[in-house]
Amino acid sequence: xxxxxxxxxxxxxxxIKAVDGVNLIIKNGxxxxxxxxxxxxxxxxxxxxxxxxNADEGSIKINNKDxxxxxLEAKMQFGFVPDDPNIFTxxxxxxxxxxxxDMYKVPSPIRLERMQTLLQRFEMSTAAGDLIQSYSHGMRxxxxxxxxxxxxxxxxxxxxxxxxxxxxxxxxxxxxxxxxADAGNxxxxxxxxxxxxxKICDRLAIINKxxxxxxxxxxxxxxxxxxxxxxxxxxxxxxxxx
Amino acid sequence: xxxxxxxxxxxxxxxxxxxxxxxxxxxxxxxxLKILGLxxxxxxxxxxxxxxYSKLLWEGYDLLAPIGQEGxxxxxxxxxxSSMIFFFGIFYVINLFYLAGDAQSLLALPLRGWQVLxxxxxxxxxxxxxxxxxxxxxxxxxxxIKSSASPIYxxxxxxxxxxxxxxxxxxxxxxTVILMRFANLGRRKDLxxxxxxxxxxxxxxxxxxxxxxxxxxxxxxxxxxNLLTDPxxxxxxxxxxxxxxxxxxxxxxxxxNATGFFNxxxxxxxxxxxxxxxWEVGDKLYFKGxxxxxxxxxxxxxxxxxxxxxxxxxxxxxxxxxxxxLRLLIRTPIYFINCVLTNILIPVLLIIPFWLQxxxxxxxxxxxxxxxxxxxxxxxxxAVVGIAVFLNATNAITATSLSREGKEFFISKxxxxxxxxxxxxxxxxxxxxxGLGTILLLIAAxxxxxxxxxxxxxxxxxxxxxxxxxxxxxxxIDIFHPKLDWDNEQKAVKQNLxxxxxxxxxxxxxxxxxxxxxRFFHTxxxxxxxxxxxxxxxxxxxxxxxxxxxxxxxxxLEG
Numbered sequence: 122x123x124x125x126x127x128x129x130x131x132x133x134x135x136x137i138k139a140v141d142g143v144n145l146i147i148k149n150g151x152x153x154x155x156x157x158x159x160x161x162x163x164x165x166x167x168x169x170x171x172x173x174x175n176a177d178e179g180s181i182k183i184n185n186k187d188x189x190x191x192x193l194e195a196k197m198q199f200g201f202v203p204d205d206p207n208i209f210t211x212x213x214x215x216x217x218x219x220x221x222x223d224m225y226k227v228p229s230p231i232r233l234e235r236m237q238t239l240l241q242r243f244e245m246s247t248a249a250g251d252l253i254q255s256y257s258h259g260m261r262x263x264x265x266x267x268x269x270x271x272x273x274x275x276x277x278x279x280x281x282x283x284x285x286x287x288x289x290x291x292x293x294x295x296x297x298x299x300x301x302a303d304a305g306n307x308x309x310x311x312x313x314x315x316x317x318x319x320k321i322c323d324r325l326a327i328i329n330k331x332x333x334x335x336x337x338x339x340x341x342x343x344x345x346x347x348x349x350x351x352x353x354x355x356x357x358x359x360x361x362x363x
Numbered sequence: 364x365x366x367x368x369x370x371x372x373x374x375x376x377x378x379x380x381x382x383x384x385x386x387x388x389x390x391x392x393x394x395x396l397k398i399l400g401l402x403x404x405x406x407x408x409x410x411x412x413x414x415x416y417s418k419l420l421w422e423g424y425d426l427l428a429p430i431g432q433e434g435x436x437x438x439x440x441x442x443x444x445s446s447m448i449f450f451f452g453i454f455y456v457i458n459l460f461y462l463a464g465d466a467q468s469l470l471a472l473p474l475r476g477w478q479v480l481x482x483x484x485x486x487x488x489x490x491x492x493x494x495x496x497x498x499x500x501x502x503x504x505x506x507x508i509k510s511s512a513s514p515i516y517x518x519x520x521x522x523x524x525x526x527x528x529x530x531x532x533x534x535x536x537x538x539t540v541i542l543m544r545f546a547n548l549g550r551r552k553d554l555x556x557x558x559x560x561x562x563x564x565x566x567x568x569x570x571x572x573x574x575x576x577x578x579x580x581x582x583x584x585x586x587x588x589n590l591l592t593d594p595x596x597x598x599x600x601x602x603x604x605x606x607x608x609x610x611x612x613x614x615x616x617x618x619x620n621a622t623g624f625f626n627x628x629x630x631x632x633x634x635x636x637x638x639x640x641x642w643e644v645g646d647k648l649y650f651k652g653x654x655x656x657x658x659x660x661x662x663x664x665x666x667x668x669x670x671x672x673x674x675x676x677x678x679x680x681x682x683x684x685x686x687x688x689l690r691l692l693i694r695t696p697i698y699f700i701n702c703v704l705t706n707i708l709i710p711v712l713l714i715i716p717f718w719l720q721x722x723x724x725x726x727x728x729x730x731x732x733x734x735x736x737x738x739x740x741x742x743x744x745x746a747v748v749g750i751a752v753f754l755n756a757t758n759a760i761t762a763t764s765l766s767r768e769g770k771e772f773f774i775s776k777x778x779x780x781x782x783x784x785x786x787x788x789x790x791x792x793x794x795x796x797x798g799l800g801t802i803l804l805l806i807a808a809x810x811x812x813x814x815x816x817x818x819x820x821x822x823x824x825x826x827x828x829x830x831x832x833x834x835x836x837x838x839x840i841d842i843f844h845p846k847l848d849w850d851n852e853q854k855a856v857k858q859n860l861x862x863x864x865x866x867x868x869x870x871x872x873x874x875x876x877x878x879x880x881x882r883f884f885h886t887x888x889x890x891x892x893x894x895x896x897x898x899x900x901x902x903x904x905x906x907x908x909x910x911x912x913x914x915x916x917x918x919x920l921e922g
Contacts, residue, residue, distance in 0.1 A: 173776040173922045196779035208771045211694040212687070215666075215674050222675075223683035224778040233675045247663045250670070255661035 123147040123170065123276060123309055128179035130165055130331075139165040141331040143179070147309050147324075149275075152302045154318035154325035155311040162331040163311040164204060167280050170309075171201050183276055197225065199276040200269035204284070204311075206261035210254040214245065214264050217253060218271060225272035232271060239267040242297075243290055258285040266294060277301060279310035283317055295321050366474055371482040377465075378486050378858075401860070408867045409497060417501040424509045433506070434616040440502035441523075441608035444495050445531045449605070451494065452528075452535030453563045454700065455487045460536075460649070461543055462697045463853040467653060480645030484536060484638075491528040499524060506615070516618040519627055523611045526634045530607050533637030537644050539563045543652035557696050561704065607633050680780050684788035689795065691767070692760065697852040698767060706758040706796055710750070710804035734812070741890045744821045745877045747808050748894060751801040751826045755833040756869035758800070759862040761793035762837030765845035765920075766855045772847050773922030782917040786838065786909055793834040801826045821891040828895055831902035832872060835909055837865040842913050845920065872901065 125145040131138045140162045147153040157163050168174040170181050172188050172195070181188045186195035209217050215236075222232040240246045243263040253261060262285045269277070277298065283291050298308045298321060312318055318325050319339055326336040335345055375381070420436045427433045460466065460483050469479050503520045506512070539559075546559035610630040617623035666674070678686070692698045734740055768775060775785055805822050808814065814822070840861045849855050856862070876897045884890035 168773070168922070171777040173773040175919065175921065193779045193781060196777060201777055203773065205770070208774060209687075209691070211691055216687075216690065219675060219677075220683055220687050221778075223678050223680050224780055226680065227677070229675070229677040232677065233671055236675060237671060247665045248661070250664060250666055250674070251661040 122149050122182075122184055122307055123153075124180075124182040125166075125170070126180050128166070128169060128176045128181060130169060130174060130177050138331045140169070140176075143328070143331075143333050145326055145333065145336065147307055149307055150302055150305050151323040152298055152308040152310070152321055154322035155309065155328065156315065156318050156325055157311075157313065157328035159313055161313075161328045163313070163328055164280055165331075166328070167278060167309075167311055171199065171278060172196060197272075198274060199278050200272065200274035202262075202265050202269045202277075202279040202282050204280040206258065206265045206285070208253075208265075210261075211252060213252050214240075214249040214256070217264060218249070218268055221268040222271050225274075227272050235271055235273070236267070239270060242293060243267060259287050259290065262286055263290055270297075276307045277309065279308070281312060282310055283312065283314075367478040367481055370469070370474065370478060371485050374482050374486050375489065379489075405860075405863065408863075413497050413501060416497075417505060420502050420505040421509070424505060428509075433510070434612055437502045437506050437615055438608055438612040440499045441527060441611060442605050444498045444527060445605040445608055447494060447498070448491050448528045449531035449535050452487065452491070452532045453539055455490060456532075456536050456539045457543070457559070457563065457700060458697055458853045458857060459483055459487055460539070461653065462700075463851045465851055470650065470654060475646060476649040477642045477646035480536075480540070480649045481642050484532065484641065484645075488528055488532060491532060492525075495524065495528060499527065503615075513619050515623075516615060519615055519618050519623065522627065523615060523630070526631060527608075527611065529634035530637045531605070533634075533641040535563075536641040538566055540641070540644050540648050540652060544648040546652070557699050557704075561708070681784050681788050681791075684780060684785060685791045685795075688764070688789060688792035692792070692796070695852060698856060701856045702758050702760045702763070703796060706754055706760070706800040707803055709754060710800060710807045734814070734818070737886050740818055740887045741884055742881060743808075743812070743814065744818055744825065744887065744891060745880050745894070747804060747822045748826050748829050749873060749877045751797075751804055752829050752833050752869055752873035754800050754804070755793075755797045755830040756837070756866040756873075757862075758797065759837070759856055759859070759865075760796055761789060761834045762841050762861045762865040763846075763856045763859050764789045764793065764838055765841045766847060766849075766859050766861060767852070768845075769847055769849050769852075769855060770922075772845070772920070776920075776922045782914045783910055786842070786913055786917065789838055790834060790906075790909075793838070794831065797830045797834055798827055801830055817887060821887060825891055825894045825898065828902065829873065829876075829898040832898055832905055833865075833869040835902065835905035836868050836872070837861070839905065839909055839913055840865045840868070842909075842916050842920075847922075 123145070124147075125143055128140060128143045129138065130140040143166060155163055155166070165174065169176045170183070170188065172192050176189070183195045183198040186198055188195040209220075212220070218236055219232075222236075227235070236249075237246075240249050243266065245260065245263055245267065248256060248260055253264060256264065262282070266279075266282065269279075279298075282294060286294065298310070302308050302323070322339065324336070324338055325342065326333050327342065328334070335342055337345075420440075423436050424433050427435055460480065503524070507516055507520065510516075542559040542563050607630065610626045610633065614623045614627035614630060617626065692703055734743065765772065802823075805819065805826065808822070809819070844861060846855060846859045846861065849858075876894060879897075880890045880894055884893060
């Protein structure tokens with residue numbers, strides 16, 4: 122479960138509010154989509170949830186562990202896939218996965234089995250021994266996903282995870298997200314594409330200019346959109362990005 | 364030519380961050396003041412050294428003028444500058460021409476090899492002018508004032524100042540461009556780039572040595588007599604290190620007559636010839652060395668169960684983080700050449716010419732007899748320790764430790780490894796390479812002068828402790844002010860002021876301890892104990908600071 126209470130973040134000495142008083146609860150057993158046009162504040166909020174940015178106000182708890190007060194315990198609760206997969210490109214895939222497994226203290230026999238399973242599922246077995254530098258964008262995205270799932274975290278936090286994935290891997294990831302949520306865990310992911318959210322989310326929130334303007338099931342969101350002109354326009358913007 | 368000028372303008376704006384500064388200044392007027400303050404702080408930092416250098420030149424002039432050898436002080440500055448530009452030019456050319464992230468971005472444009480190489484060459488030239496200022500300006504001014512030089516001298520000096528980097532930079536460019544063309548043939552291109560750089564540096568030092576050896580034997584009495592009776596004897600001797608400088612030296616010393624003008628013409632011709640040759644070689648080979656150089660070899664081999672068992676092994680998080688740091692340092696050519704290689708190669712290269720000379724000369728060497736008294740032993744220990752501290756201050760491993768992460772810094776923020784441990788891992792990786800450099804330095808020192816066990820033991824014990832405060836200072840500075848916003852790796856290590864600050868701080872601290880030892884201690888044991896204690900105490904204080912304030916700052920940093 123992720124509990125976000127009154128979280129704000131401003132830049133330029135308060136002149137630009139990137140995230141403004143966000144309250145959200147993402148329950149166990151659900152896939153929660155976080156939608157908004159480019160620059161709405163999605164990545165800033167995700168960075169605060171994961172401890173990359175410090176919130177100016179408010180608190181964030183992941184499975185009851187406060188990211189501000191108990192950061193190491195809170196970080197052990199989630200696996201995170203960043204929006205930019207171009208990292209550690211001078212390590213091989215296996216070296217990167219080993220590094221992540223060490224960070225999350227995954228015992229050797231377990232990591233070996235999980236690595237093999239995940240690499241096979243994402244069709245990365247033949248590339249694992251090569252430098253990440255030699256991977257395509259999609260392959261880099263896949264190795265990031267595998268690295269985030271190695272310690273079998275109860276909470277998945279994924280920033281634009283489908284970007285760059287081929288249809289097959291995208292389908293696999295969506296299935297894995299479903300399986301993970303159905304097993305009583307939490308999946309929180311951001312996207313700027315409405316169609317992606319519509320198909321897999323149990324609930325979603327729409328953020329614009331740093332504020333959550335709507336939160337609920339897809340049906341509830343559609344209902345509101347029909348009644349509210351500005352929301353409909355926002356919807357259109359996100360559909361155009363499709 | 365229009366394309367060349369347009370490209371040069373863009374590269375200058377981008378390299379020196381002019382647009383970024385303008386944009387900052389439009390939001391905050393203090394940005395210009397900040398830059399000015401920074402510049403003044405750097406000038407203030409190096410002012411004492413420049414002051415001392417100028418004083419030595421001033422006194423040197425008085426000493427040499429009665430025997431008609433005063434021109435030597437100008438040649439000394441020129442030789443210093445030319446050698447530095449030649450040596451560092453190779454690093455600049457490898458970094459900026461081949462390894463920088465944007466090196467390949469220009470390949471898609473309809474430009475010729477000489478246009479791109481020429482524009483980059485000119486950017487490096489601008490850097491070199493900055494390097495040249497503190498070394499060449501003092502001798503020019505001292506000579507000008509002391510000799511009551513005419514306006515022609517000052518005009519010639521200005522010409523000379525602008526011309527002097529052209530030849531060494533051209534000479535640095537030609538072998539590098541040729542080597543890099545062949546480095547681009549193999550499958551393991553990163554490795555070849557590193558090897559290419561290595562060979563270019565060895566070649567540079569080899570050439571320097573050949574220049575030095577090309578003249579007569581300095582121990583020959585007839586030569587010494589000639590040296591002192593010829594009005595420019597000493598000047599010619601010094602210019603042997605970089606022969607072309609003697610023409611500019613003669614031009615300045617004889618500014619008021621035809622000899623001066625003739626020598627200036629000769630020097631100008633030589634300098635321009637070097638540039639034309641470098642650009643011509645660049646036109647033929649530069650693109651061939653660059654196209655496809657970023658390709659990475661991939662085997663795409665299916666791993667077997669035994670491969671997995673061998674490659675997938677668990678390690679403690681601290682060790683794993685440390686190994687990751689070392690792997691990235693060694694595998695990223697820019698980091699390897701600027702951080703690792705300088706640390707390991709410079710001790711060896713510094714010693715080689717002296718060693719070769721000591722094998723060839725029959726007369727006594729400057730250090731002979733040094734070890735026969737305790738003060739001499741102290742000087743040797745202090746000197747080697749001092750070089751070790753200096754090397755660690757310049758290798759920039761910890762001073763750019765956070766900066767090198769750049770946009771990847773966010774990973775350090777979300778992984779469940781405490782900031783204390785991350786700092787410790789960065790210190791350890793810096794110490795492993797620094798320690799290796801120190802041991803190599805000790806070996807090199809022994810090749811030069813066979814040292815006894817007491818001296819070797821003292822150097823090893825003190826050296827391995829003395830480098831710790833330097834490593835810690837670098838990391839502390841980088842945590843307080845990391846340069847995370849860069850678009851190519853070169854900016855993280857070469858255009859990072861943290862390296863300068865850490866260098867100044869380490870030289871100051873190390874210099875104080877070493878000076879105290881040489882000045883006040885008379886037995887090796889006491890001197891070694893003092894240095895060990897002094898550096899050890901400093902290491903402990905800085906470690907405490909890193910684990911408290913450093914961790915606080917690390918925590919506040921945002922990725």
